[in-house]
Amino acid sequence: MPQLNPSPWFFIMLTSWLTFSFVIQPKLLTFVTTNPPSNKTPTAPNTTPWTWPWT
Template sequence: MPQLNPSPWFAILIFSWLVLLTLVVPKVLSHSFPNEPASQSSQAPKTDSWSWPWA
C-alpha cells in the first residue's frame, strides 16, 4: 500500500513548514497598522444629563 510510505509526505510537510516559517511569518509580523490604538485616560468622561424636549 503506497499511501503508508511516509517519506515523500514527510518531506513535503517539512518543506511546507520551512517555507511558511521563513517567508510568510516575517511578512505578516512586519505589517504595520495605520491606526494604532490610543491609550485611554484614567479619568472618567464627563457626562451631561439628558434634557428631554417633551418632558
C-alpha cells in the same frame, strides 16, 4: 498501500512548514499592527438593578 509510506510526504510537509515559518510569516507580520497599550484606567459600568414585576 503507498499512503503509509511517509518518505515523500514528510519531506513536503517539512519543506512547506519551514517555508511558511521562515519566509512567509515574517513578511506577513510586518503588515500586522498591534494595538498599543492604553494608559486609561478601567471604569466600572454604571448599572441599575432590574425590577421584577412579580416581586
